[in-house]
Amino acid sequence: MEVLAIESSCDETAAAVVRDGREILSNIIASQIETHKLYGGVVPEIASRKHTEVINQVIASALDEADRVLSDMDAICVTYGPGLVGALLVGVGAAKALAYAADKPLVGVHHIEGHIAANYLAHPELTPPFLCLVASGGHSHLVIVKDYGEYEVLGRTHDDAAGEAFDKVARAIGLGYPGGPKVDALAKEGNPFAIEFPKASIEDAPYDFSFSGVKSAVLNYLNSCEMKGEEVNRADVAASFQEAVTGVLTEHTMLAAADHGIQKVALAGGVACNSYLREKMKNACEAAGCKFFLPPPILCTDNAAMIGSAGYYEFQKGVRHGWDLNAVPALPLGK
16 A cells, blocks of 8 residues: 655655555655744744645655656645644645545544654654654653554653753754754764753653753753853763763653553654663663663654654554544643
């Protein structure tokens, strides 16, 4: 079975053709990073307009690269939430139009479910159940994948997502947008234990996250240095901040794995590109005797192949959406 998948939840316009939920025939991504760099972050209205400008070409390129035409597809899959409402609407509108015109089934896909499914594309041997840490610019979730399309959310962030904290700290130390890759690169030159930033824990919610405190601690440290006239070692700040955030992500994940007797642990989402987190999670899983799975960076950031994988399994479960499918910017996982 082959599906055409569309992703437009934030600032990447993407389309892909995926076979049987595990094989990528094409994966086209049009990034808007250079545009949003001018503003230090994603501007929702601009993102929506950019999606509108390129989505037809991106879809056509995905079909061309896969050497397929629309009539060859068994279904049309599209992200319908969570995300920026205007951006989501562009993808949902395009998918509905294509499905209607070609008389194909329409399958709406949860964006976080797509990130989790990226592991199926990278690791054909991976099957549920397993534990997955999803860390991105908008989400920090700790999820038990009980079966395809069946999830139990153990933990989530109470405020900033991990990627959001990376972007804000990067801006504070003058690195610009996007912050994640720049903090990762600069941190390699610093000492991760030079500054002790707080690692938040939530009472009665051991698997939940909170990153607003560490972000504020970095800002307070920078302001304190400025008032005292002390020189700031940006590499040490980046490395120490990164240690605090990745430490919490890893510790909570491994605690959940131990508490629930899970031997397979996966990583997903844009923050999963962070080299320090990848290494820390790998080492922690080896120490605990768990199998560790993570996608390559191209499948960690937003892409349509992951939506095609998740959509395939939703289709197999009998999920179909009508022409009233709408964007749901705060769509909860598992609903």
